[in-house]
Amino acid sequence: MVYSPNFGYLYIHVWEWIGLPFYLFIIFVISNLHQKKKEQEDPIYEYYQKALFIKIFGGIIFSLVYFYYYLGGDTTTYYESAVVMKNLMFDSFSSWAKNEFGGGSVENYFLFNSRTGYPMTYMYYNPQTFSVIRLINPLMIFSFSGYLLSTVLVSWVSFFGVWKLFKVFCAYYPHLRKQFFIAILCFPSVIFWGSGILKDSITLSCTGWVVYSVYSVFFLRQKIVQNIIILITCGAIILSIKPYIILALLPGSLIWIFSNRIYKIKNTAVKIMIIPVAAITCLGGGYFIVKNMGDRMGKFSVDNISKTALETEHDLKQDYYGGHSFDLGGFEPTTAGYIKIFPKAFVAGTYRPFLWESGNAVMLVSGIENTFLLYLTLLAFIRTGVFGIFKRLYRESLLFFCFSYSVFFAFAVGLTTTNFGALARFKIAYLPFFVSVLFILSQKQNKKIDESEIEPELSH
Numbered sequence: 344m345v346y347s348p349n350f351g352y353l354y355i356h357v358w359e360w361i362g363l364p365f366y367l368f369i370i371f372v373i374s375n376l377h378q379k380k381k382e383q384e385d386p387i388y389e390y391y392q393k394a395l396f397i398k399i400f401g402g403i404i405f406s407l408v409y410f411y412y413y414l415g416g417d418t419t420t421y422y423e424s425a426v427v428m429k430n431l432m433f434d435s436f437s438s439w440a441k442n443e444f445g446g447g448s449v450e451n452y453f454l455f456n457s458r459t460g461y462p463m464t465y466m467y468y469n470p471q472t473f474s475v476i477r478l479i480n481p482l483m484i485f486s487f488s489g490y491l492l493s494t495v496l497v498s499w500v501s502f503f504g505v506w507k508l509f510k511v512f513c514a515y516y517p518h519l520r521k522q523f524f525i526a527i528l529c530f531p532s533v534i535f536w537g538s539g540i541l542k543d544s545i546t547l548s549c550t551g552w553v554v555y556s557v558y559s560v561f562f563l564r565q566k567i568v569q570n571i572i573i574l575i576t577c578g579a580i581i582l583s584i585k586p587y588i589i590l591a592l593l594p595g596s597l598i599w600i601f602s603n604r605i606y607k608i609k610n611t612a613v614k615i616m617i618i619p620v621a622a623i624t625c626l627g628g629g630y631f632i633v634k635n636m637g638d639r640m641g642k643f644s645v646d647n648i649s650k651t652a653l654e655t656e657h658d659l660k661q662d663y664y665g666g667h668s669f670d671l672g673g674f675e676p677t678t679a680g681y682i683k684i685f686p687k688a689f690v691a692g693t694y695r696p697f698l699w700e701s702g703n704a705v706m707l708v709s710g711i712e713n714t715f716l717l718y719l720t721l722l723a724f725i726r727t728g729v730f731g732i733f734k735r736l737y738r739e740s741l742l743f744f745c746f747s748y749s750v751f752f753a754f755a756v757g758l759t760t761t762n763f764g765a766l767a768r769f770k771i772a773y774l775p776f777f778v779s780v781l782f783i784l785s786q787k788q789n790k791k792i793d794e795s796e797i798e799p800e801l802s803h
Contacts, residue, residue: 345415347423355410359489366495370399387513387520394509394528395502401534402498402544406491408705409539418540419490421475424462425540426488428480431459443480447473474583475542490540498538504548504577505537505775507555512779514558515741519782526778531712533771535705543771546585549577550772553592561600588772591752599744685754692757693777695766702763709767716778723784732784742783749777 345353374392382388409418431454432439438454445451447467455461466472479497486492509527513520527533537547556574559565581588694717696702698710727735736743752773760766 345410345419347415347419353410353415353419353423353490355406355491356489359491362487362489362492363495366492367396367399370395370495370499387510387517390509390520390524390528391506394506394524395499397529398502398505398534398538399495399498402494402538403491405535405539406494410490417472417542418494420463420466421472421479421540422490422493424466424476425480425493426483427455427460427462428476429483429488431455432480432484434459443477446470471542471584474580475545478545478580479540494538494540497540497544501538501544501548504551504555505533506551508551508775511555511558511741515739516783519786522782523779526782527775530774530778531708532767533774535708536768536771541768542584543768546581546588547771547775549580550588550592552577553581554596557596557600585772587755588752591748591755591773595744595747595751598747599740602740602743684758688754688757689750690757692753692755692760692766692770695757696763700763705767706763709763716781719778719781719785723781726786727784735784742780745776745780749773749780753777 347353371392374395378388378391381391406418409416428439428442431442434456435454438451441454442451447470452461452464452467462473462476466476479493482493482496482500486496505527509523512523512527516523533547537544552573556570556577559570560567560574578589694713696706696710696713698707698714701707701710723732736746753770756766756769760769
């Protein structure tokens with residue numbers, strides 16, 4: 344059981360365990376019908392149901408670990424506050440609507456009462472955490488306010504975004520679908536941290552939807568209105584929860600979009616002249632946008648990242664992390680300082696904790712996973728070579744986008760994150776992209792097809 348100062352003791356009730364097989368059976372029937380319908384026209388759907396249940400299993404394991412091993416955490420606090428929001432919906436729909444669409448304010452907070460309970464104040468008054476509560480509270484109706492069943496529903500809903508991301512990679516490199524199944528749909532840390540009631544599950548799913556929508560609108564030109572709506576909606580959700588993900592996504596995605604147009608130009612001289620202009624425009628435009636969104640980016644904003652890194656360095660001198668922290672050493676918050684610290688920060692954000700740094704079972708899994716990442720990285724360099732890697736990044740726009748997104752994110756996370764536990768969670772935002780890139784580069788023979796040959800469906 345988990346003790347909450349606001350709610351007393353929380354339980355995973357017996358009726359949830361009794362109801363779990365029924366929920367799984369319903370999900371099985373729906374997903375099985377969908378897979379059979381789609382499998383005839385798209386062979387990648389042979390992985391659909393398998394991937395879905397791996398994700399749901401990951402969500403169940405996550406909920407049990409946090410409930411019985413850690414005795415609570417952000418996941419249970421999100422759940423508690425979401426139940427309160429659901430209670431408010433049935434107590435006074437107008438009061439619920441004011442909170443759901445008006446945001447957290449002192450006035451709206453006092454719309455809750457003793458019948459509904461009160462949400463955790465530190466989550467209610469934080470726009471990013473309250474956004475999660477506003478998104479998941481309708482699911483409490485269908486889970487009958489059960490924590491375990493709510494987790495299953497979050498896992499199910501968040502699966503669709505990562506599946507769409509899987510479809511994009513398979514469209515470009517269909518011969519690597521088995522590798523992408525591992526990288527995107529069943530990589531251990533992504534399954535564990537990306538399937539529970541957390542920010543990460545929502546933002547990872549929305550990131551997948553954003554990539555798929557960009558691909559559908561700018562490359563395939565299919566269902567443009569529908570995909571623009573999805574793109575705007577999911578982009579807004581990411582901005583409301585983890586806006587710094589946009590900081591990492593935007594420059595690379597702009598280059599991805601423009602490079603596709605440039606590659607179609609037949610005149611080599613014109614192409615050579617346009618490429619540097621387009622690159623500068625994309626990078627400059629992306630920088631300008633995220634610079635003006637600095638107040639929403641938190642510790643990852645352009646202006647705050649130096650401050651956060653220096654605070655992290657000071658924080659590491661404290662003793663409350665119990666040996667589960669890492670130290671990159673001091674650095675100057677200048678351009679030269681960033682260049683100097685980049686290798687250490689990138690390695691930390693990508694490959695740590697190392698096996699010998701694992702202090703518990705969860706970190707041991709991360710250590711094994713990171714060893715596998717290091718192996719894939721070395722394999723990519725051996726088989727493709729440094730020059731070959733840069734050549735392929737130049738020629739393949741999706742590859743460049745994923746690589747730039749991963750490298751930037753890994754550097755920022757490694758520079759600003761204090762301990763291994765937080766690092767493992769932050770990493771899942773880019774791990775599916777990075778592992779996919781490594782799989783692509785580590786193949787002896789690589790194939791690439793034209794985007795116009797693919798007609799992916801938007802159905803779930």
